[in-house]
Structure formats: structure tokens, C-alpha cells
Amino acid sequence: MTTQKFSKGEAIHFGWETMKTNLGFFIGLLIVAGLINSIPAIITGLLEKDAPILSIIISIASLVLSMVIEMGLIRIAIRFCDNEKSEFSYLFSCFSLFFKYLFGLILYVLIVLGGMILLIIPGIIWGIKFQFFSYFIIDKGLGPIEALKRSSAITKGAKWDLFLFGLLVILINLLGLLCLFIGLFAALPTTMVAAAFVYRKLQSSAEISQLPGEK
Numbered sequence: 001m002t003t004q005k006f007s008k009g010e011a012i013h014f015g016w017e018t019m020k021t022n023l024g025f026f027i028g029l030l031i032v033a034g035l036i037n038s039i040p041a042i043i044t045g046l047l048e049k050d051a052p053i054l055s056i057i058i059s060i061a062s063l064v065l066s067m068v069i070e071m072g073l074i075r076i077a078i079r080f081c082d083n084e085k086s087e088f089s090y091l092f093s094c095f096s097l098f099f100k101y102l103f104g105l106i107l108y109v110l111i112v113l114g115g116m117i118l119l120i121i122p123g124i125i126w127g128i129k130f131q132f133f134s135y136f137i138i139d140k141g142l143g144p145i146e147a148l149k150r151s152s153a154i155t156k157g158a159k160w161d162l163f164l165f166g167l168l169v170i171l172i173n174l175l176g177l178l179c180l181f182i183g184l185f186a187a188l189p190t191t192m193v194a195a196a197f198v199y200r201k202l203q204s205s206a207e208i209s210q211l212p213g214e215k
Contacts (some may be wrong), residue, residue: 005158015194026189077196095191104144154202
């Protein structure tokens with residue numbers, strides 16, 4: 001008999017309460033992250049005709065920075081799940097993990113695309129199976145291959161719940177988008193922390209199952 005490894009309602013509730021308690025921090029965090037991601041795009045647009053090479057260099061640097069910020073957001077969410085304080089500086093705390101994350105992301109995308117070619121459904125399953133690779137890289141400093149393996153291990157027996165949780169996350173963010181974008185300041189932190197909460201729950205469940213005497 002399979003047991004539920006995490007509660008979707010508990011994850012969303014934890015994310016919601018964390019967002020409410022730290023609303024000011026999250027609003028500032030999203031504004032800073034948004035500005036950092038958008039300003040280089042504006043600059044490259046202005047330079048595209050007169051200085052195309054410089055525009056390309058800025059675009060590449062912007063892509064790297066946006067990926068680092070994405071990793072930083074995951075680290076911040078994990079810290080909230082661990083009841084640890086977070087600061088804006090954590091947005092830039094994952095530069096040393098960039099290449100691990102990049103190679104892991106490339107492998108993840110190739111795996112999912114390969115599954116999509118095989119009549120779509122395998123792509124969805126593999127996308128769910130390996131979705132926490134980035135969390136293991138950021139949280140544990142693992143290499144991309146090991147991170148993918150660990151994600152595969154903790155999602156065993158939980159793929160259907162993870163699929164439904166993913167739909168719930170999409171719905172919450174869409175509702176936030178429909179509220180004149182303002183709702184995203186509540187929706188994005190809620191779902192971001194909720195996803196980290198699920199990661200921690202699955203990780204804890206996998207560790208318990210590996211204890212001596214556990215099957």
C-alpha cells in the first residue's frame with residue numbers, strides 16, 4: 001500500500017503563511033529580481049542596432065545573472081522551509097554552482113524533450129521525476145548527474161500527487177496574474193515556498209525509508 005508522501009494542502013498553506021508573515025520581504029525581493037532581469041533586456045534593445053556585439057555580450061551576461069537569481073530564489077525558499085532567515089543577498093549566493101546548474105538544466109531539458117518525442121506522456125513523467133534536480137544542486141551542492149538521480153529517488157510513488165500539485169501551482173499563479181499582476185506578489189512567493197516545502201518533505205521521507213529496518 002502506498003502512502004501519501006506530502007500534503008498538497010499543507011504545502012500551499014505553509015507557503016501562504018510564510019508569504020503573509022514576510023510579505024514586505026517578498027515584495028522587495030520580487031521587485032529587485034524583476035529589475036535585474038528587465039534592465040539588461042532594455043539596454044540590449046537600445047544597443048542592438050548600433051553595437052550588436054556589445055548587445056550580445058550583455059544578453060549572455062543577463063542570461064547568466066537571471067539563472068543565478070533563479071537559483072537564489074530556490075535557496076531563499078529552502079531557507080524559509082528550514083526556519084532560517086533570508087536576505088536579498090541570497091539572490092546572488094549561487095554563482096559557484098552556476099555550471100552545475102547549467103549542465104543539470106541542459107540534461108533535464110534533453111530528457112524531457114526526448115520524452116515529449118515519445119508521445120508526450122513520458123516527457124511529463126520524466127519532467128516530474130527529475131524536477132528537483134536544481135534543489136539538490138543548490139541545497140546539497142551535488143553534481144548534475146547525482147542531482148538527477150536523487151530527484152528520481154525522492155519522487156518515487158509521488159508522481160501523481162506532484163502532477164496535481166503542479167496544476168495547483170499553475171492555477172494559483174494564473175489567479176495572481178489575473179488580479180492585475182498585483183496578485184503575483186502573493187502567488188509567486190506562496191508557490192515558491194510551497195515547492196521547497198514539498199522538496200523537503202519528499203527528501204525527509206526518502207531518508208526515513210532508508211533507515212535500518214525500514215523497507
